[in-house]
Amino acid sequence: MPETDIELIDMRVLEQVAPIIRNAAHPLRLRILDFLRQSDEPRNVTDIVEACEAGQAFVSQQLRILKDQGILECKRTGSFVYYQVANRAIFHLIDCIRSQQRCG
Amino acid sequence: MPETDIELIDMRVLEQVAPIIRNAAHPLRLRILDFLRQSDEPRNVTDIVEACEAGQAFVSQQLRILKDQGILECKRTGSFVYYQVANRAIFHLIDCIRSQQRCG
DNA sequence: CCAGTATATCACAAGAACCATATATCACGC
């Protein structure tokens, strides 16, 4: 019975990481991340809205959520705001989904 | 401007996968999954409760959620119910967290 | 300053997630 020497991930790490993953795990937000991943360059909000086929306000809110989690970062250029992925660990998630396409 | 030939993951796939990831992305559920991953053999509820340092009812609920998502499966042996990971894609998640320990 | 486009925020109602407490079921040995 190998039950003594199991070392689990620190609960504090889990508590820190869970909301990040959880926040990424939303259809629209995954789509945004996928779009940015495929684009391979920063994209402005209008482009993202188009790619997502969703309302502007809603997309903007999702961008905010992703930015607050440190998943995205953005920079303003004139009247445009360009977003890109800041935490590349998220690419693991996207790539995993992409490579499986039938996880569940 | 490379914007035409971007092929995004099908929205239906994202809608299917998102809740699975979302449901895994919870501190206690991640801990359960981590524990089962490290154990490398099915574990009964009491063991899991101990490893998680959480209430029995609560853990049982989380197990149910994970099972409903197809992430876990279980088999009964006498009065014990043994759980194990059914969808090994989840290990990517765990391993990713484990290897980074400072995603965010 | 004004009009127009780009982006962000607010407010809200419906619904879902969280977690605890209490209670139920199930299997076993006697």
Next chain:
DNA sequence: GCGTGATATATGGTTCTTGTGATATACTGG
């Protein structure tokens, strides 16, 4: 059938999430 340990479900208050419509702010060109 009874008592007990193992596991599951019910219930409910609180908090978080979702997606929408309205509105605000930021920047540009004229």
